[in-house]
Amino acid sequence: VSLFAIMRCCILLEGQCAYLLTLLVCVVLFQWEVTQRTLNGSQFYTYSVCNVGEREQDNWLRTTFIQRRPSASRVFVELQFIVRDCNSFDGTSLTCKETFNLFTSESDADVGTTFRKGQFKKVATIAPDEITSKNELRINTETRVVENLSRKGFYLAFQDIGACVALLSTRVYYKTCxxxxxxxxxxxxxxxxxxxxxxxxxxxxxxxxxxxxxxxxxxxxxxxxxxxxxxxxxxNLGYEEVKDACQECQPGFFKAAASGDKCELCPANTQRLDSGALFCPCLDGFYRAPTDPPSGPCSGLPSAPRDLVATTTQLSTGKLHLSWSPPEDTGGRTDITYSVECQRCEGNVCQLCGEKVRYEPASTGLTDNKVSVSELDAHLNYTFTVEAHSGVSLFASQATPRSNRPPSTSALTTSLHYTGDDLAPGTAYLFRVQALGSDGSPGGSSIEEQFETSPEGTEGKRLRGRKSFTGFTQEWNLSNFYFKNICLFQGASLKTTRKRNSHSRQGPEDTYFSSSEQLKPLKTYVDPHTYEDPNIAVLKFATEIHPSHITKQKVIGAGEFGEVYRGNLKMPGRKEVAVAIKTLKPGYTEKQRQDFLSEASIMGQFSHQNIIRLEGVVTKFKHAMIVTEYMENGALDRYLKDHDGEFPSFQLVGMMHGIAAGMKYLSDMSYVHRDLAARNILVNNNLECKVSDFGLSRVLEDDPEGTYTTSGGKIPIRWTAPEAIAYRKFTSASDVWSFGIVMWEVMAFGERPYWDMSNHEVMKAINEAFRLPAPMDCPSTVYQLMLQCWLQDRSKRPRFGDIVNLLDKLLRSPDSLKIIADFDPRVSIRLPSTSGSDGSPFRSVSEWLESIKMSQYSENFTCAGVVTMDHVLQMKNEDIKNIGVRLPGHLKRIAYSILGLKDQTSTLSVFAV
Missing domain, CATH: 2.60.40.1770 (ephrin a2 ectodomain)
Incomplete structure (x- = not known):
């Protein structure tokens, strides 16, 4: 028991987890002695030595054998000790020391009491931060790391060379995730x-x-x-995420695909199956049309039209008008159409009227409730039947579901006419026609066809040619389609409506690209994916570097394809520079290699002080590498978290200005980033911010919309504009939305956007017009710019050029940053202010501090006697300073959280606020 008390060994909770390797019992060698001491009224034992008056001291203390877990190659040794001040002894100035040494020795077996100094290697010299005088004991705590352990166990040893030192405790542990x-x-x-x-x-x-x-x-x-x-x-389908697990959809809910979405409630007129349903089948008598989504409601058949009336105005010409009232019950659908059937009766025999009778506008597919019938013969009885149809009528009347039949197709013949000053004479233009539904939803599109403008000198610049566009998946006919006031480019993609002879229409999203500045047909960026051989793009846009010119030093991160190193680049005739080195891990496929190097093909085309600079690539050797400039301060979000509250608003706005300038440069090159976030902004020693990570980026095709539509892939929901989430269409305007989120991250010192809300909750909140609140101490002008970036209508968002100009004006007028936007701590603190993440009240001060990511101050609160949440609620700003919270950002976070704790009305969710 006494030996265990001498070496007090316990679990140290540091990092994520740390484990005790062994209970230490020390072997005493030479002059170390077991001593009983009293400190703060408690007795404890120490190992001590104090031969300060004798020369050439060499006193050793060794532990017993410490068995090592095979995977623990790195252990931590924490020492608590006391060192006496040499000045407190008389006549020992030449022999007294105030340090001692830590040694280690590895072994595959316990050697017992055998001790050979030559087998030990020095780990560190241990020096005290505080020296003990005659009147007051001062305990020091030092931690050292023992690296590269490989054998079954090891020993620790402590060497004294003439100090007066007492060893109180030793803790040996390793860290785990x-x-x-x-x-x-x-x-x-x-x-x-x-x-x-x-x-x-x-x-x-x-x-x-x-x-x-x-x-x-x-x-x-x-x-x-x-x-x-x-x-x-x-x-998987039929399951949804619930607290890090997949749980079956509850009865009455379904999920039709493997995704991160929640189970949906079975829609109207469907059967509510048991738990784990993949879909909700229609109830008897209800159906889905072929174009209805499988997750949508089911519809009934429409009832019969009412009040059929026939009127004749021209008896001599055999013409009459039929009209009727809509059915009382539409079956819950809006796609109601009508058909008219005519029967001619002579005596008791009736037969169909045949093709002789004419209908205006038609006999089927009528959307209006009237029709004119002509070419009727005199002295005959005619019977007209009007039927109401909807999208489910045919489906309900056939044994084989219509959704299982292939869609019909037809060709569209159209002539393109255009006169305008922005078309070059005698130039070929490529066009693709796409159908739009009445609600603006996209339909099928044709293959590309070529038209040419009239030669120089002829009147106007009219598009010539008549083409048949094919490849549509809807039945519709269009001829002489007239395009007017459409902005055309080489390689453009035009949209059409499904009405005959109608003008093309421009949606609100197109106006974002309607200024003269945006209509330049110049394309300065070349998409490397257009090269048949991607290696050619790499050679064209990136400099090849020989591996001998690169020195790797330390792993600083991990990318999608492999590790990222810090290193040096020494090219012949150039000064050695620090660089970041992205590597391609072994076992890669050729496609992975091409995808890896495509980022270099993109970066190599950019040259701007706020875009990360590509130094070169290694492609002609086994291990491919991408070499970029080294940014000493790393990612912006982590850097801001580490310096919470240390920068004034003026400096933060300067960071935003640099990011906006880089994005303006990319936008001017018709390039969309798609993944703009603080984690993808790098910071150097001069606090310059540079846009990086072009792995998710895509080129903006120079079509009138300026969009890129993805066919899949992951989207960073918290940073992505709603139209990009809904339709996977990315533009410079969607990058502006993301820039607004980056501004919020900067002003919130790296806080996570939307806190702990799930992606589903974030999308729901945005669609319900919720926007992130102003961070603490955020200037009102800056927050107003954020809100402009988050406008639902992307055509009304500012462009990057506008953003750069505005931020420049703010930097030139620092007084404009003095007015602070309203701040609501109930919304801006990560967790609800009066409870933990599960809604229950905080059970301890440490739990509350952990919830606001201030757990490093737990000991400060404990030492100050603040051990309950009631004590916390009584604290004021001065009390927080007095317990040792000095950083302005940390002080504000704790103070605002306490303010939120006092507001009992803030326990509701973000949406209620």
Whole structure:
């Protein structure tokens, strides 16, 4: 018992997790002695030595054998000790020391009491921060790291060379990343790596009833934190995500695809199946039309038309007019049409009227409730039957569902006519025609066809030619379609409506690109994906570097394709520069190699002080690499979190100005980033911000809309504009929305947008007009610019050129930043202010501090006697300062959180606020 008390060994909760390797019992060698001491009224034992008056001291203290977990190659040794002030001894100035040494020795077996100094290697010299005088004991705590352990166990030893030192306790531990579930993928507990493996890659597995297109992976850092998850799992069809698990849809709900969406309530007129339903079938007597989504409601058949009336105005010409009232019950549908059937009766025999009788406008597909019938013979009886139809009528009357039949097709013949000053004479233009529904939804599109403008000198610049556009999936006929006031470019894609002889219409989204500045037919960016051989694009836009000119130093991150290193680049005739080196991990496919190098083909075309600079690539050797300039301060979001509250608004606006300038440059090159976020902005030592990470970026085709439509892929919901989420159409305007989120991140010092709301909750909130509130101390002018970037109508959002000009004006007039936007702590604190994440009140001060990411101050609160939430509620700003919270950002976060705790009305969700 006394030996255990001498070496007080306990679990140290540091990082994510740390484990005790062994209970330490020390072997006493030479002059170290066991001593009983009293401190603060408590007795405890120490190992001590105090031969300060004798020369050439060499006193050793060694632990027993410490067994090592095979994967723990890096351990931490925490020492608590006391060192006596040499000045408190008389006549020992030449022999007294105030330090001692820590040594270690590895072994595959316990050697007992055998001790050989030559087998130990020095870890560190231990020096106290505070020296003990005659009247007051001062305890020091120091932690050292023992790296690259490889054998079954090891010993620690302490060497005294003439100090008066007492060793109170030794704690030996290693760090792990706790077993966790992230994005529905479970990862096992993993021992953190050492300096030679700063990031340890760990493979995971999707939780039960979840699937992923690629193997889930994640990295464990040396500090015991999980970072860079790859391969998101999604709940299978019939299941939804509930607290890191996939749970069956409840009865009456369904989910038709493997996705991150929630189960949906069965729509109207459908059967509500048991739990885990994949779809909701229609009730008897109700149907879905072929064009209805399988997740939509089912419809009934329309009732019969009413009040059929026939009137004749020209008996001599055999013409009459039929009219009727709509059916009382439409079956819940709006696509009601009518058909008219004519029967001619002679005596008791009736037969169809045949083709002789004419109908205006038609006999079927009528949307109006009237029709004119002509070419009727005199002295005959005619019977007219009017039927009401809807999208489900044919479906309901046939044994084979219409949705299982192939859609019919037809060709469209159209002539294009255009006169305008922005078309070049004698020039070929490519066109693609796309159908639009009455609600503006896109339909089928044709293949590209070529037209030519009239030669120089002829009247106007009229498009010549008549083409048949094919490839549509709807039945419709259009001829002599006239395009007017359409902005045309080479390679443009035009939209048409389904009305005959109608003018093309321009949606509100097109006006974003309608200024003269945006209508330049110049294309300065070349999409590397258009090259048949992607390697040619790399050679054209990037400089080849020989690997011998590159020196890797340290892993600083992990990308999609491999590790990222800090290193140096020394090219012949050039000064050595620090660089970041992206590598391609072994076992890659050729497609992965091309995708990896395509980012270099993109970056190589940019040259701007606020865009990350490409130094070159390595492609002609086994290990491909991308070399860029090195940004010392890393990603902007992490940098801001580490310096919370340290920068004034003026400096933060300067950072935004740099980002906006870089985005203006990309926008002017007709380029859309698609993944603009603070995590993709890098910061150097001069606090210059540069746009990076072009892995998700795509070119803006120079069509009138200026959009890129994706066929799939992941979208960063919290940073993405609503139209890009809904229709996967990305523009410079959607990048402006993302820039508004980046502005919020900057002013909130790296806070996560929308806090802990799920992606589904974020989309719902945005569609209900919720916008992020102003961060603490955010200037009103800056917040108003954010709100402009988040306008629902993208045509009304500012352009990057406008944003750069406005931020420039703010920087030139610092007084404009003094008016602060209204701040509501009930919304802006991450968690509801009076409760934990599960809605229950905070059970402890440490739980509350963890919820606002201020857990580093737990000991400060405890030492100050603030140990209950009631004590917290009584604190004032001065009290917070007095317990040791000095950083302005941390002080404000804690103070505003306490303010929110006092407001009992703030327990509702963000939406209620």
């Amino acid at each position: 706790l077993a966790t579930v992230k994005s529905l993928a479970s990862f096992p507990e993993t021992v953190a790596g050492g300096e030679n493996q700063a990031l340890r890659e760990v493979s995971g597995a999707c939780v039960v009833n979840a699937v992923s297109e690629e193997l889930p992976r994640i990295y464990c850092t040396v500090d015991g934190e999980w970072v860079v998850p790859v391969g998101q799992c999604q709940c």
